Amino acid sequence: IAPRQFDFRELKHVYDWIEVYGLDEEAVLELVSHCMDQKGRRVSVNYIDAVARSWSEAGVWTRDAARAHLAKYELKKHGASEILRQWNKQRKPTKAETAFYDKWVTEWGFTPEAIISALPKLTVSGTPNFVYLDELLENLLKEGQTSQPEMERADAKTAEEQAFARLVFERAGKLEPATRTQRAQISMYLRDYAMPRELLLFGAEQCKGANEPFGMMKKLWNDWHDAGITSIEAARARMESKPQGFNAKPKKVDYAQNELTDEQINRILVDLDKDIL
Template structure:
């Protein structure tokens, strides 16, 4: 069998082919740093190098942050001209599509004007909705934070509006808090309105369980990070029902100060024994044994009352 290879002795003298479709339709509206990442990746695609190139190396080559490189891949994937695959945690495969072939298969070219007009209208409506929720104009700093969600995290205007509405519903009006929520959503790969609604429903249910457990233990406050980690373990890792956890809380009724570490020990023991319902815990209690004397002993309450009356009369005399 024949194997073919182009010998390149000097990388600077080689050529990287770029489709005009990319230059004319995709490059103008893309962030500059993302274009640099795309072009460098395209060069690697067309070279004979079979060695893996990490995002860290790409970031260093382009004088960018590694997080910016990751954002670039997500951007181009959302544009449909790159596909990112992660067969395992240690490796990632970046697949470049031939854009002309995609056009022949029916992919439509992005219309810069229509996209910009649509985004402009949606963004304008988003700002109106947020200012209505705050009952005041947004400050320059607040506008910058919102804009960073759209440009850096690729949030849609609908997703941004939902995020602000969600935070205000929790009586959190500080944009620094909202920014933390936005970063959390980004880390959890929340990209659409439906993704966010599903996450909110799940979070609300979880926090409702948190407060039920805290209240049962006598705490009238928000749980600490360490306490939520314990409860997450019981609910998510152990898959315990709330009733089962509350049964464990009852074990600490006599303690002056409830202790999450002790409760964790109890619930871990039940989990290892395979208990899934409170009645299994009750059945597992060791039976109390009565001594022969206790079994035979019977109290004659009539005789006791008679002796008490006699004593009372004798005291009066």
């Protein structure tokens, strides 16, 4: 059987692969050849026995089934190996790493190109690994990004949001970049509220110099949205129609002063040199 020679004790295992595990003789040839590729010519019979058991449990009993199974295995192995190569790791993938890759492709529906495209998104403080990548891909799966075109569209959308948010903050006089939450909120006014970009920028300009410009921006934008305002002219008119403008400060209250006569003052003064009974 293949180039691997089996002694008398090992032949019992060979018979088990056929009689117990249900592999036909051609499948056994594929089995031994595969195990030798993995472990070399002196591969142990116990290793082959373990692989034979896994094949039987997976329903791999014929030569055609074995070849299809091995083709799938090589695809997973190649994909996991490519990830390691991208990380400059010169080694073969472990069984656990291959299992991760199989889950991403088979269960989650990621394309091999999408997995490679996701690698630059992996920002971790330590060395990148399959566990961190699994968490990243799970998040992308929830966002519906399982192919390279879907990821590219999402990346383009993110870049557009960042650029517009940066412009909004510049108009408001804010130097720090917008957070992810702030970018999402700005996008909400564009996408969900369908407010024109120039109107949002005009609102940002009105909040320049405020202590909390972004909070004031949202208050202004919400007011315009509720009023159905979609142009700068209408927004300016609404601001002018409000008492003292939109950013009016509370009116100072002048409290009446109580003017006392000299006689009244003398009555309430206490001579500290005298004892108070």
